[in-house]
Amino acid sequence: MKRAAFKVLSPTAILGYGFPEESFRRGVEKKPDLIAVDAGSTDPGPHYLGIGKSFTSRLAVKRDLALMLEGALKLGVPCIIGSAGGSGAREHVAWTESIIREIAGEQGYAFRMAVIYADVSKKDVLGAMRKGKVRPLYPAPEIGPGEVSKSVRIVAQMGVEPLLEALEQGCQVILCGRCYDPIPFAAPAIQKGYDTGLAIHMGKILECAAIAATPGSGSDCVMGTLLDDCFEMESLNEQRQFTCISTAAHTLYEKTDPYALAGPGGLLDLRKTRFEALEGGRVRVSGTKFVAANPYTVKLEGVKRAGFRTISIAGIRDPILVDTIDSVLDTIRIKTKEATGFDGGLFFHLYGKNAVMGALEPEKDSRPCELGLVMEVIAGTQQQANTVCSYVRSTLLHFGYPGRISTAGNLALLYSPSDIPCGKVYVFNIYHLMEVDDPKGLFPMEVYEVTP
């Protein structure tokens, strides 16, 4: 049976990155069957999951959500948000939920909303670990129960199943905790019986919105149209278009293997995928298959505390010091240990030398005319980090290194105060697959009638 086209409007690559209102209106005029957005990423690092805050700003998220809700309610179609607040833990979901309720109150909206959580308790992870159902996602290392216990927050990436349940219950707004990125775009189409592989592949492109178009942008709107045996991508801004290359290239983005994209409960097989250019800057994609996995696995992301950070930023312009900086910093390292007893994390980031690539830097002998130096201390308490950083900065400032002729100070300190306490430091310590019996079991859902 031939189904009608299923159109999905993706306004922006990350909720809160913004999008031109004109592009969005053009999308709404085409009467999409769904407006969805991805809010999440591990790219900004472990801090945000650890601290329970978003990497996007509240005002920006509210602006994007207000337009999305307005569009979805006007059209009477679902509005789905994946990986709320960036990391998708309970705090991130609550933050986003408060913004949605605020908009509903201000605009007089009423709708049924599902809130789906993605937090996993240490107890559940430890239980699964005992049964041999937790394994590292290479190259993450094997871990034991002790490491799990150190985690401050663990989330799992949900698959399509919890969202199908929310749709069955007639929820128009679905707010998801941590989610496999394509899922918010794919779930309603899968519910209607469209091919899972094509729906998820289309979601994989839509979750980055116009990044897959050319010229690419992380803050512009695109539309995906799903048909029975293919899907089509189009830009909603006439200054961009999809090409076979831009669409295919996106399949590579942030992935290890472009032919096999793993997700909750299975993988996308792209070995037979075809990209075909259409008129009007559109591209048709076909041939992608979903291969279900047994047992069903979800990806866990967890972080633990690694101390407190203080930094100080300075420039070095003296050519004698620039030439001898490595040995000077070695001496400062030794002096710091002797004077403070501190044997923890002390890092010198030398911009102009090897601060960006570190050990991977192939041009080890470059001779810049100035260096940027970030002194970084990670210690057990903020006070200790402040104390050690202060010692490092003041010692380096006045250190009488061999050959020195500038005796008033070695550093062009950038700020007053010169030392900046940065707060808690987190590191990823769980990046594992966990087998589950029930794909919905880890993801509790609450359904609300939101009223103004």
Added chain:
Amino acid sequence: MNTVPLTELAAVIRSKNAGPYELTVDIMFKDERDYLLLKKTNFFTKQLFARLYGIPEGKVINVVYFDAAFAVKCTMVRSTVSGAPGDTDIYGAQQHAPLLKLRVPLTRSEGPPA
């Protein structure tokens, strides 16, 4: 053998995290013929990337040719997990520079497009 700078043949050369534990680099060619020639001679190998980045071959996870985008992709184990103490590039977005100096062997036949 003639060599040409990779930057002359590539439309895109980039690096990025593939999750917090992996660094992945993509090279996309402007011309399918250049791509196919280098693919045929298997110029891009784990050994090549290990040498360019000064890492053991065991840290190179894979090298994949992707015809649909005239692209070669190499994924490596990150030397430091993204955001962990000592990491220098949280997104992994500025680790592509060694490829910008690479020269590749190529004898181009200036025929009509294939």
